[in-house]
Amino acid sequence: MGVAVALILAFVGSLAPAGAQEPPSTEGSGPPAPAQEGPASAQEPSDSVRAPSASAQEPSDSVRVPYASNQEPSDSVAPVRTPSVRSDRSRRFVGGIEGPGFIVRYGEGDSLRAEAVAEALSAQPPLPALSDSVPVGVTVLLAPDENAFRLASGGRPPEWSAGVAIPALNRIVLPAYASDRARGTDRWRVVRHEWAHIALHQSLPGLRIPRWFDEGYAQWVSGWNRSEAWRLRLRLALGRTPPLDSLTFRFPVARAMAQDAYLLSATTVEYLVEASGEEALTLFIERWREVGRFDTALREIYGVQTAQLEEDWRAWLKKRYGWLSVVTNSSIAWLMLAVVVLVLVRIRRGYDRERLARLRATEPPEAPDYWVERPDEPEGPLHG
Numbered sequence: 001m002g003v004a005v006a007l008i009l010a011f012v013g014s015l016a017p018a019g020a021q022e023p024p025s026t027e028g029s030g031p032p033a034p035a036q037e038g039p040a041s042a043q044e045p046s047d048s049v050r051a052p053s054a055s056a057q058e059p060s061d062s063v064r065v066p067y068a069s070n071q072e073p074s075d076s077v078a079p080v081r082t083p084s085v086r087s088d089r090s091r092r093f094v095g096g097i098e099g100p101g102f103i104v105r106y107g108e109g110d111s112l113r114a115e116a117v118a119e120a121l122s123a124q125p126p127l128p129a130l131s132d133s134v135p136v137g138v139t140v141l142l143a144p145d146e147n148a149f150r151l152a153s154g155g156r157p158p159e160w161s162a163g164v165a166i167p168a169l170n171r172i173v174l175p176a177y178a179s180d181r182a183r184g185t186d187r188w189r190v191v192r193h194e195w196a197h198i199a200l201h202q203s204l205p206g207l208r209i210p211r212w213f214d215e216g217y218a219q220w221v222s223g224w225n226r227s228e229a230w231r232l233r234l235r236l237a238l239g240r241t242p243p244l245d246s247l248t249f250r251f252p253v254a255r256a257m258a259q260d261a262y263l264l265s266a267t268t269v270e271y272l273v274e275a276s277g278e279e280a281l282t283l284f285i286e287r288w289r290e291v292g293r294f295d296t297a298l299r300e301i302y303g304v305q306t307a308q309l310e311e312d313w314r315a316w317l318k319k320r321y322g323w324l325s326v327v328t329n330s331s332i333a334w335l336m337l338a339v340v341v342l343v344l345v346r347i348r349r350g351y352d353r354e355r356l357a358r359l360r361a362t363e364p365p366e367a368p369d370y371w372v373e374r375p376d377e378p379e380g381p382l383h384g
Contacts, residue, residue: 236318
């Protein structure tokens with residue numbers, strides 16, 4: 001009996017495959033993952049998950065960067081690149097020109113424009129009130145098309161923006177294509193404007209800079225167009241000059257309102273320089289970097305609080321760019337006087353023409369009827 005049982009057990013054991021294992025757990029079951037060839041470090045990174053690029057590297061097309069340091073990030077989802085799109089992106093910036101503190105990267109066909117931008121940056125004068133050591137490590141990207149401009153600048157630049165500065169990445173983005181962005185702007189002023197943004201933030205690392213001062217300084221050093229002062233006069237006449245704090249928390253998006261905001265910001269820095277000189281502005285920025293607070297440095301260097309600064313600035317603004325300045329300006333006054341004289345001359349000539357017409361109407365005709373001899377009448381006296 002025992003021998004029979006042993007034979008049966010031996011037969012059953014021979015039916016099981018060699019090296020049989022326990023069945024896998026049904027928890028999380030599904031199709032098995034394909035076998036990986038080689039170590040994990042040798043694999044190509046995924047197109048939808050990319051590491052943040054350095055400031056001097058080509059901007060990643062799947063990682064969105066903030067358009068400005070004080071704006072909220074975009075809510076849109078970053079696009080996932082396909083291999084064909086990736087090859088197109090890699091050809092967007094094909095060359096670079098290095099200069100003191102910067103590198104200009106450009107696309108195909110934009111080498112001459114890149115050389116002009118590099119020469120302009122190298123030849124520009126130092127930025128006032130800042131150290132000559134800033135900025136450094138700046139990457140200037142000449143976007144070949146609108147899509148590249150939006151990707152490199154964060155995805156949502158305003159439609160009127162002729163350039164974008166991203167201080168957190170030491171990056172400047174400029175359009176190298178024909179568009180309405182550059183309409184009515186001086187490209188070299190735009191380059192210096194964005195350059196000033198990067199330099200100011202490098203001079204005040206990690207500090208919160210009010211938007212009106214940030215834009216005002218960049219506008220002031222790039223030379224804002226004073227022929228646009230009529231916008232300020234109109235706003236002053238209508239009482240529509242916004243508070244400086246409103247420009248800090250919310251900068252206008254519409255083109256016309258943004259232009260007015262830029263003008264107001266520029267006049268604020270211009271007022272500080274005109275009232276206390278450029279040296280005071282240098283000391284203010286240095287003290288701001290030391291204490292880390294804008295209002296504290298303002299009080300110690302200029303002796304005023306932010307509210308008092310705004311009140312003094314508005315009074316100066318009305319005096320400098322109000323309607324009274326138009327009348328008291330010598331060149332404008334002579335022009336207005338010339339216009340008045342021309343108007344008076346035209347009025348006098350019109351009056352003289354009307355008077356001459358009246359006189360001519362009352363004069364006798366040159367050949368009246370009683371002076372003309374009638375041929376059908378006989379000559380001499382009539383006899384009856």
